Amino acid sequence: xxxxxxxxxxxxxxxxxxxxxxxxxxxxxxxxxxxxxxxxxxxxxxxxxxxxxxxxxxxxxxxxxxxxxxxxxxxxxxxxxxxxxxxxxxxxxxxxxxxxxxxxxxxxxxxxxxxxxxxxxxxxxxxxxxxxxxxxxxxxxxxxxxxxxxxxxxxxxxxxxxxxxxxxxxxxxxxxxxxxxxxxxxxxxxxxxxxxxxxxxxxxxxxxxxxxxxxxx
Numbered sequence: 001x002x003x004x005x006x007x008x009x010x011x012x013x014x015x016x017x018x019x020x021x022x023x024x025x026x027x028x029x030x031x032x033x034x035x036x037x038x039x040x041x042x043x044x045x046x047x048x049x050x051x052x053x054x055x056x057x058x059x060x061x062x063x064x065x066x067x068x069x070x071x072x073x074x075x076x077x078x079x080x081x082x083x084x085x086x087x088x089x090x091x092x093x094x095x096x097x098x099x100x101x102x103x104x105x106x107x108x109x110x111x112x113x114x115x116x117x118x119x120x121x122x123x124x125x126x127x128x129x130x131x132x133x134x135x136x137x138x139x140x141x142x143x144x145x146x147x148x149x150x151x152x153x154x155x156x157x158x159x160x161x162x163x164x165x166x167x168x169x170x171x172x173x174x175x176x177x178x179x180x181x182x183x184x185x186x187x188x189x190x191x192x193x194x195x196x197x198x199x200x201x202x203x204x205x206x207x208x209x210x211x212x213x214x215x216x217x
Contacts, residue, residue: 027146027148027151028147028149028152028153029149030156031149031150031151031152032152035152035157035160036154036156037134037136037137037139037156037157037161038157039132039134039161039164039165039174040133040134041130041131041132041172041175042130042131042132042133043128043129044128045112045126046073046126046127047116047124048069048125048127049118049119049122049124050065050096050122050123050124050125051121052087052089052092052121052122052123053092054121055091056090056092057089057091057092057095058092058095058123063098063099066099067099070100070103070127073129075100075105075127077104077105077169077170078169078170078171078172079127079129080108080128080129081100081107081125081126082108082109082110082112083096083111083123083124083126084111084114084118084125084126085124086118087123089123092123096125111124111126112126112128114126130170130171130172132166132168133162133165134158134161134165137161137162138159139154139155139158
């Protein structure tokens, strides 16, 4: 009986050590408040070759074809439209710019490099679209029974960064924010301050008389 008891105790001890080690392996290791779940921005380029006129410009039929392509892509804020025109025709650029302007978008200054040659007598339209997401979220796999390293959960940051990635209209701003013009409009900057200063204090007119009787009598 004594030998059997010792073996049972040893097995229980080994089992408890194994569980402890497995718990340590599943413990959160990130001890910072900087989340490991960060938004990832991905770019996708769509190309469309539009026929141009000999002297520059785009025919009405080609403009309608380009407009249909824009509608199929469901262009919106954050999409970047650029032109790769071997002839570098300002007339062609103006025609394409007019089609994009009807959808509330402007043309970018430079076009990214694309695969394939541009056919003769054509200009290439490139639409660059960015999407943002937080890979691996939500992550509810953190089942550690203990947290001796005082680390943040694996799901930490998924909610905030996921909402940020979804709500930012221009996903490029997550990579690099908008550049300031360096010009400060004094009237706009001081508008809130002037409004605060011009308001009369709420207690200037004294306290309002209030009756405790029913109906205010």
